[in-house]
Amino acid sequence: MNIALGAVIIFILLIPSIAFYISYTSGRHTKGGLKISFLDGLLASAIVSLIIHSIAIWVVGKEIRFDILLKMTGGELKDLENKLTNAELTKSVKQFARYNFAVCLIMIVLGQLARVISVWTSWHSDFEVLRIHNKWWYLFEGYTEINDRFIKRDFDGVVVDLVVDTTNGTMIYTGTLESYVCSGEDLDRIYISEAWRRELKKEMVDDKGEKSFENKPGRAKRIPGDTLMIPYTQIKNMNLRFFSLEEGVSEIEQLPDKNPDSVE
């Protein structure tokens, strides 16, 4: 009895459901893998694969040599040469390979199609089971949960305040949220531009020259440079401020690139 051959065949039969899932969720800033046990995953993919193969067999409509399949899956290879000619076995293996290749290809295409429909209808943000991206993506793209539904807000830019532990104490870094790097569901680092830095607590020096801290942010200091990278491990918390601009694109383009004359 050959158990390994049976396991390989069963794994091949489970591939279509896995191919669909990978095709649906693959891409940039995708969510991490399913948080289920190996056994649960195996069971779920077996159920889905059973449905897929049932439909596929119904569509194919030809005789399927289940006798050979069951023998191979069960690992009963004894006397196989007496029951099947080499030509029959070769033909069956080729048909099995072609069938699985076609089913996998169809499932990959269906996965991509499901992804397009999910994005178009916004179901990916409404139903957890259809979620495509990781939770950081939804946060940074301006999705807000209202009455158990994620609604995307309209915004022209986002300013982020980051409370960060540094060797000089706890600082607030503020800037335009430019980009970020995730690894599965975990945020790795954040890139901000037009960065400003303030102390979380304002340092006060009394008449005797003794230092104390007031619970007020210090004065904002501009950080020269184009982009500032902050690792997520150093961030204690963050505040996002999504903003809209009242003026149109052409009006904004006509504005001079200089500091404002006044701010109200």
Add this chain to the structure above:
Amino acid sequence: MTKVKISSKGKALYKKKVLSAAVVKAIVDGGDKLYSDKGIVMHVGGKTLTIKGSDVAKS
């Protein structure tokens, strides 16, 4: 690295480095003004730029 998707208005603003840095500073200093009806109004070279906290209900 994933870039945050912003509107064409936002892109037009971010092309102006000095001005976009001033916008961040105005938001830092402005406190709750961003979420007021008037928003933060910046006067730049005889023109104005009005920044408001984005509204979820708009979408």
